[in-house]
Structure formats: C-alpha cells, structure tokens
Amino acid sequence: MDKTLLKGLMVLEAVTEVDHRPRTIEELAARVGLTRSNTHRTLQTLVHAGYIAKDDDSGEYRATVRLFELGARQLARMDVRKLAQPAMRRLAEQSAETVHLSLLDGMEVVYIDKIDSAQPVRAYSYVGGRAPAYAVATGKVLLAHQPEGYIARYADALQPHTPRTIVSMAALEEEIRKIRRQGYAANRGEWRATVGGVAVAIFNSLGQPVAALGISGPLERLTASRMRELAPAVAASAAEVSELMGYRAAAHAGPP
Template sequence: MDKTFIKGLVLLEAMARNDKGSGVSELAAQLLLNKSNVHRLLQALVHQGFARKNAETNRYELTMKMWELGSRIAGKLDVRLESLPFMKQLAEETRETVHLSILDGAEVLYIEKIDSPQPVRAYTTVGGRAPAQCVATGKALLAWADEEVLANVKNRLKAHTGKSIVRLGDLRRQLEEIRTTGYAINTGEWREQVVGAAAPIRDASGRVVAALGISGPAERLDLQALRQGGKRLIEATQAISLRLGYSRT
C-alpha cells in the first residue's frame, strides 16, 4: 500500500473538515506528520488543482475540484435511478435490449441494462465496455464531447467490422448529424449483426452525462425501425433529463 497516497487522502479529509483553511503546522500536529511531509503533500495538491494557498491568510484551502468530481459521481448514480422506469417502459414497448451508458475515456461503460425477452437478442453486460465510436450510445455521447475526448478517440479508430468508422472526418460528420437529429444509430460497427439507436441524457447544467439506447439483431431492426427507435429514445431521454433538473429554457 502506498503510504504517501494514503497520507494525501487523510490530508484531504482533514482540510475538508476545516472551513477556515489549514496551516502547515496545524495539519502536521493534527495528522502526526512532520511539517516537511505536509508541505510536500500540499504542494502536490496545489499542482493538481485540488488545493490553493490563500495569500491573505497564508492558509491552504480546497478548491472546487473535489466538488466537481463528487458531483459527477452523484450524477451518474442519479441518472441510473431516474432512467430505470423509462428503461423498463422501452423494454416492454420494443422488446429489445435497453442499456444505459456513460463515457469513460474513449469507451462507453454500461451501467444498467434490461435484456430483450426474445431468444435472438443483443448481449451487453453491466460493467462491460465498447469503443465509443462503434456503438450508438457512444456516438450519442461523443456528439457533445469536447475536443480532448475526440483526440483520444482518434488514436483508437480501427476496423472492428466492415462498417466501423476508421477516419476522424467521417466520425465528425456523423456527430454533426447526431446533433441535428438528436439521436445516434449503429449499423453494425462493433458487432456485424448487432445494430442500435441511442439518445443523450443531460443533467441540470445541460451537460450530456449518459446515453440511453436500444439494440438488437440487424435482421429485426432495419434502418426505418432504428430511426423510429431514435425518436422514441429522444422522448425518453428528454423526460429523464427533466427529472435530473435540465431545462431547455
């Protein structure tokens, strides 16, 4: 176990409990550490943007970065709970697999799913991953992602099937279309015979935090069915977004 890392976490907790900022000597006495260790840990936190030194008080205080990280985690938990009723309804209506995804680097992470009751169906697993540019939920998330994310995806563009997107320009054109229609379609870019549609979910700040999708065998879901599914998904994701506090006004 990394003792320095543990000391850093303990230091963060101590600082979070002090509303008036913390001094080096105070933290050293409180945590039973020497001042030089505390100073090095504080400088690391400042360097990473988790803390700052107040020039007026000469004390260290935490920045909003901790709050931002916590809010993202809380938002992911909220979106799952708020999405479940709509996922169940979609599963009953479409009789296809319904899944909820978030973006993690250049991949989507499936955080919830409801399997199709049909014997031939699309398979995903909670905790499973897929290349974001190859699946509908991933493309719905990438359409509103920043350039740093797209740069990461660019380095991972490769053919998984004959329909996979392998050029960044082609991906950008698809993402532009997704922003226009409001939904994304996968025509067999990750698994040859598995297709799907998805739409984005926004939080109270308007940020896209997840995507809701349906998927199934290509023999059952043609392009028209996917487009109809996309429109139905927009209705569901807009309702979920409203429950998360999003307002279009």
C-alpha cells in the same frame, strides 16, 4: 489502501472541513497526524492535480472548484442508474429490444445497467462491460456532447472492429455533426457486425451529459427505418431521466 492515497484523502478531508476556510500546512499536519514534510509533499501532489490551490501571500491552502466538480460527477453517476430504471423498463416493453444505460470513460463506454430483450435473438452485453465509444450508439451520442477538442485527444484510439467502424477523425467529426443535428446516435454494425442501436444522451441540472440511454438488437430487426421509428421513444425516455436529474431544456437551449 495505498499509503500515499490514504494520505491524500486525509488531507483533502481536512482542507474541505465545514467552515471552508483556508488552512496552513501546520494546521493540516496537526489535523491529519502527519509530519510537516509529509503533509507538504501530499499538498504539492494535490495542487499539481488541481484539487487544492495555495494562496501565495498567506501560504494557506484551500479546495478548488475541480474537487466539487469531481464530487458532483460521482453523485450524478450514482443517481442516474436508480432514476433511469422506470424509463428503461417502459422503453424495453415499447421497443422489445435490449436497453442499455452507459457512461463515457475516455474513448470507451461502460454499461452500468441493462434490461435484456425477451426475444430469443438479442444483443449480447453485460453490466460492467465496455465498448469503443466511437462504434456504439450510446458512446457516439456522448461524444457528440463533449467539449471542443475532446475527441482529438483520442485520435490514435480509432481502430476497426467491423467493415463499418469509423476509423478516421474526419469521418467521426462528420458523424458527430449529424448526431447533433438529429438529436440521437445510431450504430449500424460498427462494433458487432450484426448488431445495431439507437441512443440519446441524459443531462444533469447543469446541462452536462452524464449518461446515455439506448436500445440495441440484431440488424435484421433494427433496420434503418426501424431505428428512425424508435428514435422518438428513446429520446422521450432519455428526456424523462434528464428531467429527474434536474435538467431543464429551456435553460440550456443552444448547441452542445
């Protein structure tokens, strides 16, 4: 492991010990076995990153909410895959198409689990694979639930993959509004020309989108009307997983 990263992890662990009280540089240096200057440099890096805050009056350091949020996101990502598997199996049987579970990473989605369709012609993908979020259903539905300004940061990422790929911010923003209205996203040959899909977001107990559940298959089967038919089943499956994640729709009513 990189020495700088190791130092950072050691200091973070020391700052977040169970009594939760702020600590001085001297205490932290003694706790992790580093010199005062090494500890100070590491703390400055962590303060700049937003994971630790310094009290200007006392000179002591404490962990910030951002560190908690990071941990909560990672726990959610680890839990969602296990919790989603029963719903994914049922959706695969009901739709007879490939089922994906995806996470958002910048302007890409990462496939963390999948169940292949039993049909001889099916969508090709693999666990750990990536796709442009703006061109696949799971990605588009997750983008629709991001904070204001999120998409604008990635304006330069919009690149054509097929004639149907959305490549302008105005068109993508209109697509996002449509997804929010209807509650699901559809891909009609925007990443791979002959492949389409339908997806719905999964939420955690805080109402945050942590993943997306979707189906994909060849457009000769997944016609526009077939996608509309399957959308309620996808939504029900995603809602089932969200509930297992602690999400309560009534507590988070309103626009994303």
